[in-house]
Amino acid sequence: MCGIMGYLGSKSATDVLTNGLMRLEYRGYDSSGVALHHEGQLERRRAVGRVEELTRQLESEPTDGGLGIAHTRWATHGAPSENNAHPHLDASGSIALVHNGVIENHLAIRSYLENKGISFVSETDTESLVQLIGFLYSESGDLLESIRRALKDVRGTYGVAVICTDAPDTLVAARRG
Ligand code: GLU
Numbered sequence: 001m002c003g004i005m006g007y008l009g010s011k012s013a014t015d016v017l018t019n020g021l022m023r024l025e026y027r028g029y030d031s032s033g034v035a036l037h038h039e040g041q042l043e044r045r046r047a048v049g050r051v052e053e054l055t056r057q058l059e060s061e062p063t064d065g066g067l068g069i070a071h072t073r074w075a076t077h078g079a080p081s082e083n084n085a086h087p088h089l090d091a092s093g094s095i096a097l098v099h100n101g102v103i104e105n106h107l108a109i110r111s112y113l114e115n116k117g118i119s120f121v122s123e124t125d126t127e128s129l130v131q132l133i134g135f136l137y138s139e140s141g142d143l144l145e146s147i148r149r150a151l152k153d154v155r156g157t158y159g160v161a162v163i164c165t166d167a168p169d170t171l172v173a174a175r176r177g
Contacts, residue, residue: 002086003027004098005070006161008171013068014058021051021072029072030080034058035087035096036068037168042096046085067171069161071098077106078123088127090134091118094165095143097130101158101177109153129154133162147172 003024007016017034025032032054033046043063047053051072071086078084087096103109106125113131114120120127129150136146143164151158157177164170 002074002100003072004086004100004159004161006068006098006163006171006173007070008067008169010066012064013066014062014064017068017070018051018055018058021054021070024072025051027072027074030075031082031085032070032072033085033087033098034068034070035089035098035163036063036065037163037165038063038065040165040168042089042093042163042165044087044089044096046082046087048080048082048085067163067168069096069098069163069171071100075124076102077125084122084124086124086126088122088124088130090130090137092134092138095130095134095137095162096164097126097133097160097162099126099129099158099160102156103129103154103158104156105154125156129158129160130162137164143167143170144172147174151176 103125106128109128159175
């Protein structure tokens with residue numbers, strides 16, 4: 001179980017998201033993270049431990065914007081570590097995703113994508129979903145359609161939020177179960 005958040009608007013996304021994570025912390029607190037759309041790039045900060053550790057990191061390495069996603073994790077696949085903390089990115093670094101739940105067929109998706117030359121960097125089930133979205137997006141250039149197709153291929157339960165460098169005004173959310 002975990003908490004996910006997304007924000008799109010005129011306030012400081014960093015403030016909204018970190019305040020929200022503190023309120024969601026009871027749902028999971030082995031690590032937390034945020035990804036923000038900042039000047040055409042995705043900027044990510046992640047930390048092991050309580051949300052306080054993340055806010056400390058954001059104080060030493062600030063970032064902000066009007067669009068972002070955030071997560072407080074309770075690990076199911078992969079140890080609690082900064083590398084396994086959400087948000088996860090696709091191989092191009094242009095799509096970020098946070099996920100609550102379990103992707104049951106993550107090993108099959110992972111091996112399909114590894115055979116296509118995509119390298120995974122975490123031990124999580126979640127990374128298989130964002131890598132699949134990224135792979136489909138690299139072929140179609142259509143973000144919403146890539147997310148829809150990827151979500152049809154995954155088995156399991158999820159709540160997800162997704163942002164992309166190419167879509168500064170778009171926050172995509174979906175859930176099943
Ligand atoms: N299955 C995901 C992971 O282990 C999400 C866990 C959660 O819902 O916090 O990273």
